[in-house]
Amino acid sequence: MLKLHNLSKYYRTDEVETVALNSVNIEIESGEFVAIMGPSGCGKSTLLNIIGMLDNPSSGEYVFMGEDVAGYSEAKLANIRKQNIGFIFQSFNLIDELTVAENIELALLYHNIPSKIRKERVAHVMDKVGIAHRAKHMPSQLSGGQQQRVAVARAVVGDQAMILADEPTGNLDSAHGQEVMEMLQSLNEEGTTIVMVTHSPSHADYARRTINLFDGHVVTENLRAAQ
C-alpha cells in the first residue's frame, strides 16, 4: 500500500534544527492494521501527518499505491487524500456548528457525489457505528465516545482504503476506548488498512504489527500472529 524510504523531517528555526523523523523506512501492506508507539515527541504524529499527506517530508521517498508522492503539489495531494485516506483524531475534530449527520456528510461533500447518494451512505455508516439515533444532534450534545464514533463514521463514509487514527482513544474512558478499538478492528477485517498512533499497549494489541519510534528512529517492529 505504501512505502517510506529514508524519509526524514526537520523543523528549522533560526537557532535550532529539530529532527522529527530521521531516515525512517517503513512499508505497510494493503489490509494491515499497524500501531505506532513511542514516547511523547518521538515523531509519531509527524509520521502520521506525512503518511496522511497533511505534511511534506524534508527528504526521502514516499510511495503511495505505486506513486512517489513526495514532490506532489498540494492540490494533487488533496485529491489523493480525499480518495484514499480517512482521519480520526484524538480530539475528534467535529465542527461544532454542524449536526452529526452533516459532520459525516462533510467527508463526501468534496467528492462530487449527488445529494441523495450522500444521504444514503451517511445513513448506512451511522447505522454501522450505532449513532443513527443521534443524527440530528450537535456534537456538543454527545458524549466523548459518541463523538469519536461520529469521527470514525466520517473517516469511513467515503470508502477510503486506509484510515489514519491519531490516538483515537486518548480522550476516552476505557469502556468507550474499547468500543472504538472494536470498531476499528471490524473495519480492518472488512479490508480497510489502519494505521494508528497510540500510547496504550493494550490498544496496540489490536494491531498485527507495532512500530516503535524513538527520537525519530524506528527502533523495533513487533509482529503478532493473527488472533
Add this chain to the structure above:
Amino acid sequence: MFKNYIMVAVRNLVKNKLYSAINIVGLAVGLAACVMIALFVKDELSYDTQWAKADSLYRLHTTFTLPGRAAIPTVRAPGPVKSQILEYFPEEIAATTRFNSMNPVLRYEGKVVSEQIFWTDPETADLFDFNVVAGDIHKALNDNSSLAVNETFAKRYFGDADPIGKVVTLTNYQIERDYKITAVFEDLPNNTVLDIQALAKIDEADFTGQTWEFGEWYSTNNYLFFELKEGADVGVITSQLNTFINASAPPSGGEGQVTDFMQFSVQALTDIQLYPFGRNGSEMKPTGSMTSVIIFVSIAVLILLIACINFMNLATAKSTQRAREVALRKVLGAKRGQLVTQFLGETVMVAVMGLVLGIVLVEVFLGPFSAFVGKELAFDYGDGLTISVLVGLVLFVGTIGGVYPALVLSGFLPATVLKANKSAETNGSAALRNGLVVVQFAISIGLIIATSAVFGQRWYATSMDPGFNKDNLMIIRNVGRAGAQQNQDAFRREVLRLPGVVSAAYSSDSPASGNESNRNVMREGADPATESVLIGTHSVDYEFFDTYEIELLKGRIYSRDFATDGTPAIPSDAEAQATQGTLIINEAASRRLGFTSVEEAVGSRVRMGRNPASMEIIAVIRDMQYQSLRRVMRPEMYLLNRADFRTLTVKYTGSPAPVASAIEGVWRTMMPDVPFRHDFVDTVMAAEFEQESQQSVLLAVFAGLAIVIACLGLYGLASFTAERRTKEIGIRKVMGATVFDIVRLLIWQFSKPVLLANVIAWPIVVYGLVTWLETFPYRLEAWWLIIFCLSAGTIALSIAWVTVGGNAASVARTNPIKALRYE
C-alpha cells in the same frame, strides 16, 4: 490597578494591530467627515445672522398667478411698493429699501468694462451695517453721483492708491455720469445672501425712460427689504398684504381684483438662505436649502453610525478572545463593575486616538473641502461648544462601542470559560454583529443608489434634447446697449464674413436666461375679457430658427421676401386698425389658443393685447426648452421684433477661441465704447445645474467614505471570523476541501448579510428617490432606479467579496495540521 488596565489596553492594541488600525482609522475618517459636514452646516445656518438688525429685517416677495400657467414666484417686488408699504403699515414698518441690479458700462483710465452695480435707497446704510473701512456710506447713498464699493472693487481699479475721491464714468441706459467713490466697505462675508460689490443711489428721475425699473407696479425688479418696528408683529403685515395690494395697485385693465393674479409674501432675511422662495437664479447668488442641510446632516450621522458599528463589531468579536483574561480576573476577585470600567476605558481610549487622527484629517482636508463648497470654513479649537461637542462625541462613541462587549464579557461565568478552553462566543453577539453588518451595508447601498440617482437626474437634465441644437453656439451679449444697437445690422454683416462663422441671429433672450415676458393673445373674434390667454414672448430675427436648428412642424419661417412679416408697433391713433403682421408659435401655444391641430393653427389670425394689428400665424414649431431646462415647457411665441434684440447668437465651426477673438476684434473697431461679452449656449445651460452638480459630487465623496469605512469593518470582521473558524477550515481541508471551496464558504458567509442589506435598502431608497424625482418637471424615468439598485447591489457584493476573499484565501492556504494540532 489603573496602570494595569492601561498596560493591558496598550498591549492589546499593539497585539491586534489590524483591529486597532481599522478601529482608529475608521473612526477618524468618520469623525473627520462629521466635523467637516458640521462646519458646512453651521455655516449654512449662520447666514445673515451677523447683521445688527438681522432679526427685524424681512424681504417682500411677489407671486404672479396667471390663468393657465403655474404660479410664478419671484423674490423681487415692484419699485413703487417701497414707499407705499411704509405708508400703509406705519405701526409695523420702520424703514424700507430696494436693491436693483444693473450692469452699466464703467470707464476708468481707458478701461471699458460692464460691471454689476446695485442701485439702492439711502435707507440701506441704516438697515445693513456694512463694515465701512473708508469714507461715509450714508453720504455715498444720499448722493446720485457717488459710489460705495467693496475692497476688491477698489483694489481692481485703484490698486493700492486711496480709492476715496477717485472718479469713474458710468453709462446706464442713456445717462452717462461721473461717479465719485465716497465709501469703501469690507467685502461681504460668504454667509450672507447679499452679493454686492458696489452701490449707487436710486434717483428715480434718472429712470424716467425706464419706468419698469422703479416706477411700475407690474414689473418686479427690486429686492425689497423692510425693517420691522420693535415689538411689531410681522403677522399683521402678512395678513393685510392682499388688502394693501388691492388698495395701492393701479387698475390692471382686466376684470376682478389685482390679487387675483398678483400676491405678496414676506420672508425673514435669516430664512432666505435655507428656504429659497423664487426660481433658481433669481437671488443675488445661489442659495442653499434646508433639504441639502438635512441630507448632509443625515450623511454625517450615517457615516458616524457606520464607524460606531465597526467599533462595536470589532470590539465584541475581539472580546471573545479575551474571555480567559476576564475569567482569570474574576477568579482573582475582580468585580463586574471593575471589568465594565476596564473595557469601557479601553474603547474610550481608542476613540480618543480616533479623534486625534480625525482632527489631523480635518486639518488636511478642510482647505480643499472649503474651496469646493465655496465657503470659508475654519475649525476653531478655542470654541468651547466645538470642543465639548467633540469630547461628547468621543465619549458617546467610546461608550456605545464598548458597552456591549463590556457587559457581555463581564457576564461570563469563569468556570465555563476556563473549562471549555475555547473562545466563549455567544450566539447573541454573533447575531448582533451580523445585524450590524446588515445595517452598515444597507446604508452604504442606499447611499450608492441615491448618488447614482442624483448623477442620473443631472445627466438627464443636462443631456435632455432641448428642442434645438445647443452645440457650437456662441452668444454675443450687450448688442442691445446704447452704442451697439444702431450698429446691429452692420455688425452682423461683418461677423458673417469671418472664417468659421456659419450663421448669426439676433434675439431678445438667450437660452436658459429664465426671462419671463408674456403677452395676452386671443384668436380673432374672441372675447378679450374671457378668451384671451397669456403666452410667453421672445423676439427673434429671420435667421433665428436656422441658427438654432429648430424643427418646423408646419408653415414657413420669417423671410425678407414677405414685406408683411413682423410685429407692427402699437399705432398711436385708433384708425390704424387695418395693420397686419405675422407670428410663429410653438405647439403648446397652439393648444393653448384652442387649435385642434397645427394645420388649423397655421393661417389663423390672432390679436395681441392692446395692439390692434391682425397677426397671421405662419408657422408652428416644436416645443423647445429655450427659457430654462428647469421649468415646464410653456406656450410661447416668437415675434419678429427688431426693437427688442439684446443678444446675437453665432453658429460656428471648428475651434471657438479664434472665432471669439475675431468677433471681439470686429466689436472693438465698431463699438469701442461698449464692453464685449460672450458666452456659449451649452455652458450657460450646464451652469443652470451647477449647484446640483457640486452637491452630487459631495454626495458621491461621502457615500464613498461610508463604503470605505463599512468595508474596513467587514475586513476586520472577516479576518476575525476566519481566525475563529481555523479549526473548521482545517477539518474541511483534511476532508478534501480545496482553497477555492474554503474561500467560497467564507465569502458566502459574508454575502448573506450584504444580500439582506440590499433587500432592506432597495424599497426604502426607491421610495425616497421616486418622491424626490417628482419635484423635477423633467425627470429620469423610474426604471432607471432598478438599474441603480442592481448595480449598487453588485458593487456592494463585489466590494465585500474582494474584502473578504483576499483574507479567506490566505487563511485557506495554511496547512490544516497547524489548526488541528493545537486544540
